[in-house]
Amino acid sequence: xxxxxxxxxxxxxxxxxxxxxxxxxxxxxxxxxxxxxxxxxxxxxxxxxxxxxxxxxxxxxxxxxxxxxxxxxxxxxxxxxxxxxxxxxxxxxxxxxxxxxxxxxxxxxxxxx
Amino acid sequence: xxxxxxxxxxxxxxxxxxxxxxxxxxxxxxxxxxxxxxxxxxxxxxxxxxxxxxxxxxxxxxxxxxxxxxxxxxxxxxxxxxxxxxxxxxxxxxxxxxxxxxxxxxxxxxxxxxx
Numbered sequence: 001x002x003x004x005x006x007x008x009x010x011x012x013x014x015x016x017x018x019x020x021x022x023x024x025x026x027x028x029x030x031x032x033x034x035x036x037x038x039x040x041x042x043x044x045x046x047x048x049x050x051x052x053x054x055x056x057x058x059x060x061x062x063x064x065x066x067x068x069x070x071x072x073x074x075x076x077x078x079x080x081x082x083x084x085x086x087x088x089x090x091x092x093x094x095x096x097x098x099x100x101x102x103x104x105x106x107x108x109x110x111x112x113x
Numbered sequence: 114x115x116x117x118x119x120x121x122x123x124x125x126x127x128x129x130x131x132x133x134x135x136x137x138x139x140x141x142x143x144x145x146x147x148x149x150x151x152x153x154x155x156x157x158x159x160x161x162x163x164x165x166x167x168x169x170x171x172x173x174x175x176x177x178x179x180x181x182x183x184x185x186x187x188x189x190x191x192x193x194x195x196x197x198x199x200x201x202x203x204x205x206x207x208x209x210x211x212x213x214x215x216x217x218x219x220x221x222x223x224x225x226x227x228x
Contacts, residue, residue, distance in 0.1 A: 034216065043117075043204055043219035044156075090156065100169060101146070101206075101217055105155035 002027045002093045006104035014112045019063075019078040021107045023091030026072065033074045034092040034101070035065055044090060050074060061085070086111045115140065117207050117220035118187075125226045132192040132199070134223045138207030144168075145188040146217055147180055150202040162188060195227045 007022040025031055032051050036044040048059025055067045061084075065076045074091060091104040118137040126132050138145050147159040158172040162182040173180065177195075182188040192199055202224050206217040 036219075041222075041224075043119075043221045044206075046216050046218070049216055100158055100161065102158070103148075103156040 002031060002095055002100075002102050004033075004091045004093050004102055004104040006089075006091050006107050008107055009105065010108045010110070012110040012112055013081045015083055016080050019076070019081045019085065019109065021076040021089050021091075021109065023065075023074045023076065023104060024072050025074060025091075025093045027093060027095075029095065032094045033065075033067060034094070035059065035063070035074075035076050036090045036092060036103075037061075038088040038090065038106075040087075047076070047089075081109075081111045083111050083113065085109060117142075117205055117218055119203075119205050119220035119223050121223060122221060123224045123226070125228060126195045127228055128196055129194050132195050132225055132227075134190040134192075134203050134205075134225070135187040136190070136205030136207075136220060137187040138205075139218055141209055142207035142218075143210050144208045144217075145182050146206040146208075147188070147190050148204045148206065150204060150222075152201075156204065159190070192225070195225070197227050200225055200227045 003026045005024045034049045035047040038044045047063050048057045050057050050067045058064045063078045088106045088108050090106050092101050094101045120135050145162045148156040150156050160173050160180045161169040177193045179191045202222045204222045205220045208215050208217045
């Protein structure tokens with residue numbers, strides 16, 4: 001069975017600082033991994049996904065994530081935080097059939113001016 | 114190409130009433146997922162449907178909740194005899210037929226408030 005764990009339910013960074021949101025997964029088969037962003041009162045938007053191609057995945061809005069099999073991690077990073085990045089971020093894993101997507105509990109990112 | 118459409122966006126129901134939430138998947142998508150998001154919690158999977166078939170309903174509460182995705186028309190999540198604990202945001206997502214490695218695309222959500 002697949003699952004994801006997001007360490008840190010709340011993360012605060014200063015504007016311009018590095019953003020690092022952590023995600024560890026558990027999967028008995030090669031996983032597909034996703035990061036989604038949710039702005040207040042809106043649905044989830046896809047930031048990026050890993051599907052066994054390049055281990056470093058680039059997404060929208062300057063975000064990227066690196067798949068590290070040895071660490072079972074898929075952490076999300078952005079070199080320089082912007083005020084507009086303040087949102088809830090969800091890591092997700094799916095099985096290869098796409099029957100289910102398992103979401104983490106989310107990390108709320110606050111950007112301090 | 115319109116995205117996943119959910120309605121209503123906001124719904125208020127009194128305890129004991131029924132709530133119906135609708136979801137029209139993206140064009141060309143034949144798979145629908147429903148998730149529930151409670152305050153300060155993550156997304157919880159409820160049910161996965163294809164046209165006229167429930168594929169996985171392992172996340173659905175045993176009573177009062179049902180879902181369908183008819184041959185024609187939107188998918189509907191139905192909650193009978195709502196209680197205060199049903200207050201949540203309900204998100205629908207869809208994906209295309211070939212799902213391996215595919216992304217699911219979310220609607221804007223339906224916020225249910227039970228008073």
